Amino acid sequence: MxxxxxxxxxxxxxxxxxEEAIEVFPIPKQVTLFVTQHxxxxxxxxxxxxxxxxxxxxxxxxQTLVCANLHSPVSGTVVKVEPVPDMTGYRKLAITIDxxxxxxxxxxxxxxxxxxxxxxxxxxxxxxxxxxxxxxxGGACFPTHVxxxxxxxxKVDYIIVNGAECEPYITTDHRIMLENGEECLxxxxxxxxASGAPEARIGIEANKPxxxxxxxxxxxxxxxxxxxxxxxxxxxxxxxxxxxxLTGREVPNGKLPIEVGCIVNNITTTYAIYEAVxxxxxxxxxxxxxxxxxxxxxxxxxxxxxxxxxxxLSTVGIPENTGKIVxxxxxxxxxxxxxxxxxxxxxxxxxxxxxxxxxxxxxxECIRCGKCVTACxxxxxxxxxxxxxxxxxxxxxxxxGIMNCIECGSCQYGCPAFRPLLDMIRVGKxxxxxxxxxxxx
Amino acid sequence: xxxxxxQVSGSPHIHSGESVKKIMWSVxxxxxxAFLVSIFYFGIPVIILTxxxxxxxxxxxxxxxxxxxxxxxxxxxxxxxxxxxLLAFNLPANLPLWMVVIGAAFAIGIGKMAFGGLxxxxxxxxxxxxxxxxISFPVQMTTYPIAxxxxxxxxxxxxxxxxxxxxxxxxxNGQPVDSIMHSTQMPDYINMLFGQMGGSFGEVxxxxxxxxxxxxLIRKVITWHIPVSFLLSVFLxxxxxxWVDPTMYANPFFHLLTGGVMLxxxxxxxxxxxxxxxxxxxxxxxxxxxxxxxxxxxFGAYPEGVSFAILIMNSLVPLINKGFKPKVFGVAKxx
Numbered sequence: 101m102x103x104x105x106x107x108x109x110x111x112x113x114x115x116x117x118x119e120e121a122i123e124v125f126p127i128p129k130q131v132t133l134f135v136t137q138h139x140x141x142x143x144x145x146x147x148x149x150x151x152x153x154x155x156x157x158x159x160x161x162x163q164t165l166v167c168a169n170l171h172s173p174v175s176g177t178v179v180k181v182e183p184v185p186d187m188t189g190y191r192k193l194a195i196t197i198d199x200x201x202x203x204x205x206x207x208x209x210x211x212x213x214x215x216x217x218x219x220x221x222x223x224x225x226x227x228x229x230x231x232x233x234x235x236x237x238g239g240a241c242f243p244t245h246v247x248x249x250x251x252x253x254x255k256v257d258y259i260i261v262n263g264a265e266c267e268p269y270i271t272t273d274h275r276i277m278l279e280n281g282e283e284c285l286x287x288x289x290x291x292x293x294a295s296g297a298p299e300a301r302i303g304i305e306a307n308k309p310x311x312x313x314x315x316x317x318x319x320x321x322x323x324x325x326x327x328x329x330x331x332x333x334x335x336x337x338x339x340x341x342x343x344x345x346l347t348g349r350e351v352p353n354g355k356l357p358i359e360v361g362c363i364v365n366n367i368t369t370t371y372a373i374y375e376a377v378x379x380x381x382x383x384x385x386x387x388x389x390x391x392x393x394x395x396x397x398x399x400x401x402x403x404x405x406x407x408x409x410x411x412x413l414s415t416v417g418i419p420e421n422t423g424k425i426v427x428x429x430x431x432x433x434x435x436x437x438x439x440x441x442x443x444x445x446x447x448x449x450x451x452x453x454x455x456x457x458x459x460x461x462x463x464x465e466c467i468r469c470g471k472c473v474t475a476c477x478x479x480x481x482x483x484x485x486x487x488x489x490x491x492x493x494x495x496x497x498x499x500x501g502i503m504n505c506i507e508c509g510s511c512q513y514g515c516p517a518f519r520p521l522l523d524m525i526r527v528g529k530x531x532x533x534x535x536x537x538x539x540x541x
Numbered sequence: 542x543x544x545x546x547x548q549v550s551g552s553p554h555i556h557s558g559e560s561v562k563k564i565m566w567s568v569x570x571x572x573x574x575a576f577l578v579s580i581f582y583f584g585i586p587v588i589i590l591t592x593x594x595x596x597x598x599x600x601x602x603x604x605x606x607x608x609x610x611x612x613x614x615x616x617x618x619x620x621x622x623x624x625x626x627l628l629a630f631n632l633p634a635n636l637p638l639w640m641v642v643i644g645a646a647f648a649i650g651i652g653k654m655a656f657g658g659l660x661x662x663x664x665x666x667x668x669x670x671x672x673x674x675x676i677s678f679p680v681q682m683t684t685y686p687i688a689x690x691x692x693x694x695x696x697x698x699x700x701x702x703x704x705x706x707x708x709x710x711x712x713x714n715g716q717p718v719d720s721i722m723h724s725t726q727m728p729d730y731i732n733m734l735f736g737q738m739g740g741s742f743g744e745v746x747x748x749x750x751x752x753x754x755x756x757x758l759i760r761k762v763i764t765w766h767i768p769v770s771f772l773l774s775v776f777l778x779x780x781x782x783x784w785v786d787p788t789m790y791a792n793p794f795f796h797l798l799t800g801g802v803m804l805x806x807x808x809x810x811x812x813x814x815x816x817x818x819x820x821x822x823x824x825x826x827x828x829x830x831x832x833x834x835x836x837x838x839x840f841g842a843y844p845e846g847v848s849f850a851i852l853i854m855n856s857l858v859p860l861i862n863k864g865f866k867p868k869v870f871g872v873a874k875x876x
Contacts, residue, residue: 106870111555268555340870353871424548435549457555458548464561464618465660470818471559474764479869481818501869509553516559517660523551 101306103331104341107477109510110333111268111431113307117391117398118271122279124402125415127202131174131406132184133159133195137445138235139242140166145195151178156205156382159195162230168243168445169233170195173384173404175203187409187427187441188434194442197406209379214282218290218377225294225377232376233383233445238262238337238366239428241446244373247363248294257361259291259300260346261370263315264330264337266305267429270449272387275400276368277304277311281318284367287374288325295363300325301346302367307332334431335508339364341477353504368448386443388412392452394419407443409436412450423458426451431509461518472511472521478504482511482521489528497532505529561659564813565619567760571753572626572808578735578749579742583634583686587742593638595625597645605654620659624648627667630743630804631848632674633685640678644670664855665815668848675848685739702844703739704728704799708791709844717788722795733798744804747797754807763811766823767830771806772797774831782839790839802834805847815855822858822865829854 135142143160153159153172160170176199183191204210220228230245250256261284265273277284288300302319304312306329316327330336330345340351342364349360357364365373368387375381383405390399396417403412418425426433427447436450472482480501488496505525512522579587602621606614628648632641651673652666653659675682685703702710704727711721721727728738736746744750757763779793796802801809810816810830817826830850837846 106868109557111557344870350871353869355871422547424550424554426552426554430552430554432552433554434552435554436547437549439547451554453548453554460550461556461560465658467561467564467660467813468816468818469564469813470823473818473867474820476867477870479867479872481867483818501872504869504871507552513553513555514557514559516561516564518556518560520551522553526551 101329101331102303102345103333103336104344104477106479107475107510108333108335108341109475109513111513113332114268114391114393115271115274115307116269116393116395117389117400118274118308120271120275120398120400122272122275122387122400122402125404125407125412127174127199127404128407128411129199130179130408131197131199131404132408132442133170133172133197133406134184134186134442134444135160135170135193135195137170137241137405138168139240140164140168142193143167143170145181145193147178147181147195149178149180152176153178153197154203154205156208156384158382162233162243166243166246168235169231169382171233171382171384172197173406174199176200185438185441187436187438189437208381210381214286215378216286218286218293220290220293220377222293222296225290228377228380229294229373232372232381234369234372234376235383235445236366237368237372237387237446237448239432239446239448241444244365244369247365248291250295250358250363254358255361256295256297256358256363257299258347258363259288259295259297260343260357260362260364261288261300261302261367262337262342262364263302263304263308263311263367264342265308266332266334266336266338267431267433269391269451270389270429271391272389272400272448273367274308274311276371276387277308277315280371281311281315283374284370285315285318285322285325286378287370287372289322290373290377291363291365291370292324297363298324302327303330303336303342303346304328305330305332305336334510335477335506338477338506338508340506353501383445386445386447388443388447389449390416391449392419392422393454394421395452403443405443405445409441409443409450410439412443413439419452421455422452423455424453426453431513432507460520463519464517466517466519469516471514471516475510475514477508477510478506480505482525483519485528486519486521486524489524489531492531494528494532494535497528498536502528502532503536562618564762565623567757567762568623568808569619569626571756571762572623572630572743574749574752575630575743575746575804576626578746579630579634582736582745583742586634586686590632590634590636590638590641590742591626591629593641594629594632594645595622597642598622598625598628598649601646601649602654605650610654615659618659621649624653624666627665627743627808628670630808631667631671631741631801633682634742635684635686636681640674640681643677644674647673660814662814663858664852665809665812668809668852668855672848672852685741702726704733704795705838705844706739708795712789718791719788722791730794730798733795738799740799741801744801747803750803750807757807757811763807764820764823766820767811767816767827768806770824770827771810771831772802774828775802775835778832778835796835796838800838800845801847805830805834805851809847810851810854815858817858817861817865819862819865819867821867822861825861825865826854826858829857
């Protein structure tokens, strides 16, 4: 069993919804699509009020490099293209579409038949991934095609596929591996062609033995795909930690995985890539776990983008004493401030956190126990960064590696004095980053 | 949908449930075996002395926080109780109680609150107080009752030197170590292991301390780094000297079992506040404690060196924290 060496924690797994098969959430009456569904610049709308659209039709295009195309997840009429509050409460430009029927673009293969043979060439695959608006579905939503625009002097040795799903509660990757494992592996094949890498390595945490065995069996037909069992340890699925676990290579600080010949993709992303490459189907859905210790129903939903969050909430019911609703995992996800918002790409869960658990403990003095230091998977000293960031000493923050922080939250999770370590480190990171950028100008 | 306000905060949204209070109370629980053993060997005075030490620490902390600092009262976090317990454990069972109160006042007032309270102190408060008492009242602080496995009242306690005291005195008089070891005064190894010997009452039983330490290790309150490096360096240092000249230097096992080595390595040196943060720093700290202990024991004027060793290393902790940082991910390869 493989794992990374520095730091890490083991929170309660709470994979409550792992037995729930993926269910299709009914198509809503209206969808609202934010033009920012990914990391990078917003996409530019190419439709206006009154336009008729089909499922899979391009509605907003990527104008810059780090940006992703956006397609209509429904058929119907565009009502408006106006700013709408997103789940954090900020107003963001969005396209609202009234749903009529469910008519798909003819170019999309809507059959359920699995298409194994890849006919596209390397540049065609990358172009298709870009055209279909595929982004990383592990949480960061980084446009996938950008990762495959490898500088000519760099060589890709490994495609690393993240099936760790190290965040507690979330089970969508787990279900995708069980239900669509074969498609995922075809997607991985497409990535091998796109990158020219000789080998792909899939890492799955030991708490999903069924998914591990299933994918290992399926992968036996592909000599260039290897499946590994990983120790159940957070943050096993973090990019740099995963590369370390699967290849032993350590991405130098401040550098990207390509520096050590690796490209990392999430397992659900490989499924989206399969659909894009083999079925010409753009990314128009998100896989979302509905969970929580007191959740009324546990679900793994396939939801059309732009579906209203409150509509899903009223379908599943908000449990009594819910203090917080989190989108994404409990370690790195965002607390939802505005439930009258809409699903976006990569929104992997809706978690109900109990009132009692949602409030933080009373902050006490640091007793220098060092738990944050031993938990940090990047080998940083969170207590020190916290102090430096509080003092606004960003020069020292930089010296002590604040920019290496991956914001996994392991430090704050274990802090017995309930200190808001990550909150302050985020502030410090932000300011330090600004300082570095202005200095380099 | 009914109206309800939701909490919003940055991630992470879950917590391990560990708290300062739980850590402190775990340490208190871990000290119970050693406490029971000392009651068994030294009787009622142990209970009285411990009570006085703990009560004075808590009351003094309360008074300082209430009237001097006029701030928040934090006596229930358990840290003052630990200071009181550890201070008591480091005293002879027959020490006059007013000295205990002075020790407690020094521990809390100077050792802890003067630095800014819990988390800010440079030195282990209990040890600072012990050394303060040792220097101020050398006679009373080095007159130890001899352990006897019966209950008795304070009046008929027989006093005598500790094994380390016997050794130091004997070596000074030119006796070979071998004959000192077999003298009638000297307890045998089995008695040392269980605690039937002279000494500060909490430090005598290696076994009871080890049980407490294992509990703390399982509870993840302490890590192995400091105890192991401390004990190992004591063992190696003593072992090398014993190997070179067994007539001058005692067996390394003798040094592990006597004096405050076990208590020091497991409970005093591992104090979170006054020990280094990174595992590498902890090992350096433990090694330093062990080496200084042995230097004092073999070449110094005092028979026992654990307190001084830990205090000296305490003062080096900020430097160790600077010098022995954890290995940062992705940095080694660039060098």
